[in-house]
Amino acid sequence: MRIVVAGGDGFCGWPTALYLSKQGHEVTIIDNLSRRKWDNELHSNSVTPIAPLEDRVNKWKEITGKEIKTYIGDLNHYDFLREVFRQVKPEAFVHFAEQRSAPYSMIDREHAVFTQQNNVIGNLNVLYAIKELAPECHLIKLGTMGEYGTPNIDIEEGYIEIEHKGRKDVLPYPKQPGSFYHLSKVHDSHNIMFACKIWGIRATDLNQGVVYGLHTEETKLDPMLVNRIDYDGVFGTALNRFLIQAATGHELTVYGTGGQTRAFLNIEDTVRCVEIAAENPADRGEFRVFNQFTEYFSVQDLADKVSKVAEKEGLQAEIAHLENPRVEAEDHYYHAVNTKLRDLGLEPHLLTDDVLRDILQAVLAHKDRVIQENILPSTTWK
Numbered sequence: 001m002r003i004v005v006a007g008g009d010g011f012c013g014w015p016t017a018l019y020l021s022k023q024g025h026e027v028t029i030i031d032n033l034s035r036r037k038w039d040n041e042l043h044s045n046s047v048t049p050i051a052p053l054e055d056r057v058n059k060w061k062e063i064t065g066k067e068i069k070t071y072i073g074d075l076n077h078y079d080f081l082r083e084v085f086r087q088v089k090p091e092a093f094v095h096f097a098e099q100r101s102a103p104y105s106m107i108d109r110e111h112a113v114f115t116q117q118n119n120v121i122g123n124l125n126v127l128y129a130i131k132e133l134a135p136e137c138h139l140i141k142l143g144t145m146g147e148y149g150t151p152n153i154d155i156e157e158g159y160i161e162i163e164h165k166g167r168k169d170v171l172p173y174p175k176q177p178g179s180f181y182h183l184s185k186v187h188d189s190h191n192i193m194f195a196c197k198i199w200g201i202r203a204t205d206l207n208q209g210v211v212y213g214l215h216t217e218e219t220k221l222d223p224m225l226v227n228r229i230d231y232d233g234v235f236g237t238a239l240n241r242f243l244i245q246a247a248t249g250h251e252l253t254v255y256g257t258g259g260q261t262r263a264f265l266n267i268e269d270t271v272r273c274v275e276i277a278a279e280n281p282a283d284r285g286e287f288r289v290f291n292q293f294t295e296y297f298s299v300q301d302l303a304d305k306v307s308k309v310a311e312k313e314g315l316q317a318e319i320a321h322l323e324n325p326r327v328e329a330e331d332h333y334y335h336a337v338n339t340k341l342r343d344l345g346l347e348p349h350l351l352t353d354d355v356l357r358d359i360l361q362a363v364l365a366h367k368d369r370v371i372q373e374n375i376l377p378s379t380t381w382k
């Protein structure tokens with residue numbers, strides 16, 4: 001299949017591009033390298049040293065003989081996007097290319113506006129490009145479990161049957177996102193659903209939980225292929241942050257009580273979920289939603305797990321409860337359905353002590369790159 005991976009220089013996109021290339025797909029990466037620029041803006045970095053994109057794909061070709069084409073450009077520039085569609089004629093378009101940090105979107109007005117412009121307009125351009133140039137192309141869009149928030153009822157996969165005043169309908173599941181970033185994903189979902197209805201586009205919205213881990217089989221092949229891993233208070237995510245904090249002797253930064261429960265998955269499952277979606281495309285006009293996660297945990301549970309494994313490795317990993325910089329429920333019900341990807345063949349990598357130890361060992365090798373001042377959260381929601 002001819003597959004575009006937009007955002008293919010990022011944490012999820014890079015291992016996905018390699019994995020799909022290994023499976024024999026013709027992979028093309030689009031990326032404007034903005035993630036690297038945001039690191040510069042924040043004076044931060046990936047714990048692992050990441051090579052320039054060109055060197056990464058050249059190394060992949062040298063090792064495997066497989067070519068990954070790259071286009072450096074912005075989804076917000078429609079002429080650029082149209083040209084890529086003309087040249088590549090994608091059969092599937094995997095869309096990771098957004099500003100994905102909730103704290104970044106909450107820094108100030110400019111960052112909120114930027115996030116929504118970058119994400120919503122980029123995605124809208126992709127929808128128009130599919131309509132105009134590749135109407136059969138299957139859009140595989142990365143959404144987020146955070147679109148749903150933490151309702152006091154079970155979270156279904158995209159839709160819920162509602163009975164109201166004696167009448168029934170199946171409606172989009174209510175959305176209660178927790179940041180301007182998460183809201184951008186909700187706006188994307190609505191735009192995609194509408195485009196499917198009016199133009200007959202085929203789309204799968206992958207409502208992904210928080211991704212943890214670093215390596216996949218492919219990224220382990222050579223140091224030049226290593227994935228990025230974030231730890232700072234803006235782009236670092238819960239479990240990866242705790243592991244890196246443990247590796248550097250920092251307290252584990254649980255916000256508030258730590259009762260916040262979120263859905264999680266290993267990066268090795270992210271790449272497989274995208275493959276499953278690509279191999280089983282949505283029908284023309286269908287807007288399909290899969291909840292893409294394998295397990296859920298409270299933040300406190302995760303900190304306890306990391307602390308236990310770190311101590312066995314001879315590391316000090318105290319847990320600190322920081323004043324929560326976000327506005328979010330800390331004590332809430334959480335139960336979400338995730339059967340659709342399992343039914344299509346996903347075999348989850350679960351979070352065992354061995355898995356935690358492997359990630360910890362991998363980040364320990366680069367711990368000197370961590371800039372300690374970047375660890376504490378610097379953005380508040382208020």
Ligand code: NAD
Nearest residue numbers: 007009010011012032033034035074075097098100208211
């Ligand atoms: P990332 O920031 O590491 O990668 C995103 C990539 O997209 C970057 O390389 C960036 O340069 C590129 N990009 C951003 N805006 C672009 C634009 N306008 N044009 C072209 N390229 C652009 O993020 P990630 O962690 O790999 O996340 C990928 C996607 O998955 C995001 O859409 C995110 O919302 C979603 N997601 C991520 C997680 C997670 O835990 N990392 C969880 C759920 C959903």
Ligand code: USQ
Nearest residue numbers: 100101102144145146208209210237238253254255260299
């Ligand atoms: N948290 C802590 N301590 C930390 C970091 C986070 O307690 O040091 C808490 C947060 O308050 C929150 C939870 O952990 O309750 C998750 O925070 P996070 O930063 O790991 O994840 P989030 O901001 O939700 O965003 C990440 C990705 C985003 C993706 C989302 C999936 O950055 O792109 O959409 O996970 S989900 O959480 O399902 O919405």
